[in-house]
Amino acid sequence: MAVALRFAAVARDSPAAAAPPRVGREQQYLACAAVARPGGRCSRRRGLVVRCQSGAAAVVLNKDDAASVAAAAASSATGFTVAMKFGGSSVASAERMREVADLILSFPEETPVVVLSAMGKTTNNLLLAGEKAVSCGAPKASEIPELAVIKELHVRTIDELGLDRSIVSGLLEELEQLLKGVAMMKELTPRTRDYLVSFGECMSTRIFAAYLNKLGKKARQYDAFDIGFITTDDFTNADILEATYPAVAKRLQGDWIDDPAIPIVTGFLGKGWKSCAVTTLGRGGSDLTATTIGKALGLREIQVWKDVDGVLTCDPNICANAIPVPYLTFEEAAELAYFGAQVLHPQSMRPAKEGDIPVRVKNSYNRRAPGTVITKTRDLSKSILTSIVLKSNITMLDIVSTRMLGQYGFLAKVFSIFEDLGISVDCVATSEVSISLTLDPSKLWCRELIQQELDHVVEELEKIAVVHLLQHRSIISLIGNVQRSSLILEKAFNVLRRNGVNVQMISQGASKVNISLVVHDSEAKQCIQALHSAFFENGFLSEVEEEDLQHNGSPVSPNGVIYGN
Ligand SMILES: Nc1ncnc2c1ncn2[C@@H]1O[C@H](COP(=O)(O)OP(=O)(O)O)[C@@H](O)[C@H]1O
């Protein structure tokens, strides 16, 4: 509970910290309680009044509250207000870095913690360079074209920003050595792959911190794996462990108190708790870095700056007419991300939801656009469909029990097979004797489900069922107010029928924000375009609102509650 210890020290020494602006007396006491019981645990019953070091009485509600209040209190003391994450597209060049610096400086009232991704396509280039190194032979490793592209981009950016090349020269040399090592070993393990891609974020943050310092804004670069981002050892797709929150808070707050400077933190990276090696959080993982910092420090807001005007009604690469969605709940955003919307990392909503910290998705190329605000709840009374998401190249299984009707334990057996093989399932639809499901081709994106593994699944399932394996399928997820599912499905099926598409599976999860339809890959994009046009481009949503008004004299919520007069 070093966070709270730090806070306790501040509380004694600093008048500002003794009365943090955003945390009331009662909450300070909670923070103190966490000090009184190192580790945030109260050795007595919860809710008991305890004495903390300063002698003040404290009521411990629960461990999480105490820890997050301690973080919030200490954060108020240090002054961090927002996390600002800038993705690869936002820091792709010297010009973009200037723009981002200007953007940060345009909020003088904020004390941000900045999280950066690698510049532009650097992560892809590092991965390609690694793959080429496996087969090119050691003498040719230095000539891999992607290595040259990476060097040229970073050196040019440094030159254009008027910085010293030594900022990244050591890292570039190390990178070349690493590629030679891969070439010699003729092997690129997941562990090496993570180490390799870490160079992207390590370089972008060093350059940016140096640039801010050059502008006279004091900044300090941090490698996430050195400041307490502790993860599982699942290389290429690691999960953040709980110990991360207090460790990161302690480090960032401690440094700020000693010597205030804006932290510039590498996104995407962590440190495996057993291996102590560099891990990565899955593609797009810098969003998760930002929300983790937000929760650790109890910040007011987490901003993720992208190259689009927020979360859109559809992937703009599929529907050019996609429009921004102004508000989302954490649940909607998580479903949207999990079911394929590249705009947010699938796990990134978890810390924000746990810490109840709003996430704002903004466009660094168009600052004035309001973006999307993601919060715990929102008014869903007028909401019908929010966004349409595509996840393609999915494998689907139809499994029909070979036993009699009413056999118990069938579903349990099917799912135990998946559990044993470590394969997760996305969507499920069941009847008495059959089950259709889609397989997540990787835990998320990193591991392709190879044919051998699929054959093995089928082999195991065939011991209890007749199995049909259907590949090249797509999940179309309709994210919206599922309490209006009849209306959504009526419209959607109308559109699909007109387009001659047969839906192969339907699944409506318990989340109440997502209806998933499975179609063949070859039909998916056309379906999405037709659905988007029907729901968002032809006045459908306002037509329904009008209809609700006519029928009820007021917009009606799906459960019959009438809103307004
Ligand atoms: N529903 C959606 N809303 C917004 N962007 C989307 C959506 N689906 C896919 N995208 C894509 O996600 C991109 C932004 O995400 P990402 O590339 O991870 O940004 P960054 O690298 O800046 O963090 C957009 O450029 C867009 O092409």
Ligand SMILES: N[C@@H](CC(=O)OP(=O)(O)O)C(=O)O
């Ligand atoms: N650079 C990593 C991590 C990341 O979050 O990137 P971006 O913010 O550009 O999606 C990647 O490309 O996956």
